[in-house]
Amino acid sequence: MITIVNAQEKRTILKGKTILNSLSISDVHVLNTNTNIGTITNDNGFFEIPVKLGDSILVSHVNLQEKFILITNKILSDINFTISLNEKTYTLNEFTLEKPRSIFYQDKDITTYQGPVVNATTLNLPYVNTQPKKDNSIIKFKSGGVISLDNLINSINGNKRREKLLKKLVAEDDDLLKIRKKYTDDFFITDLKIKKEYINQFLNYCIDKNIINIFKSDNSIKLTTLLIREGKIYPHKILNEDLFLTKK
Incomplete structure (x- = not known):
């Protein structure tokens, strides 16, 4: 068998x-x-x-x-x-994208609390409908300076003009910071005879001397010549400490 x-x-x-x-x-x-x-x-x-x-x-x-x-x-x-042989194919179940919900959303089908609604309105809290207003009156530049716009532009009316001036000041501050980094402290202190605590105020002083446009033209000789010329006549007087980019 x-x-x-x-x-x-x-x-x-x-x-x-x-x-x-x-x-x-x-x-x-x-x-x-x-x-x-x-x-x-x-x-x-x-x-x-x-x-x-x-x-x-x-x-x-x-x-x-x-x-x-x-x-x-x-x-x-x-x-x-x-x-x-053939590869496997995977089919997902159909789903529908819904409107995003807040983390505080309560599903009515599962919510068991039936008590009164408690929120700022029902509690009659003060300023419940107040919308916070962005305060641009005080700004701090990247370079370290702090300035009050309210004191600076009291004569200017309108938020748009105010914001336009703010952007201009921020852009100027960025350019001055780049010029500050282009030269060493020794250049300002030894060659221009400007104390360290006056360096940034001196650069602000040179704004009216067209220093930013010269810097953007990438003409280092012309920029250095301007600094040397203006350094000789700079009054070395503290006008506004808030405009200092560097403090001693």
Whole structure:
């Protein structure tokens, strides 16, 4: 009886290859579902598995679609048996984008609190409808100076003109800071005879001497000549400490 069973269960070795878009695939599981005997393809996509006519093999890979193959005489006689696999496709459930909600939003379906509404309005808090107004009266420049616009432009009416002047002052301050960094302290102190605490006030003084336009023209000789000329006649008098870009 053992001899008869062995004869009936005799299988041949099926050699094959797995591919995806003509490229070999490694680590593909090939399982004979009739015997539960399986194997894995090598780096070149080849595998060997015992089968007989009528067996079914399951070919699977984590990123590929499973494939069942029924063993036929044609497959057994094919010396170049190749299994072509397909990539898995994932379909997401349809969803609808809704309007963004505040972190304080309460879903009416799950909200259990039925008490009175408590907020600034119901509590009659003072200034509940007051909108904060941006204060541009005091500004601090990148270079360190602090200036009061209210004192500087009392004669100017209108917010637009006020903001325009503010932008001009900020732009001038940026340019003066660049000029300040272009020269060393020793140049101002030794060559121009200007004390360190007066350097930035001196640069502000030179605004009316067209120093910014000369700096933007990238003419270092003309800029240095201007500083030397104006340094000789600079009054060395503290006019407004708030305009200092550097303090001692």
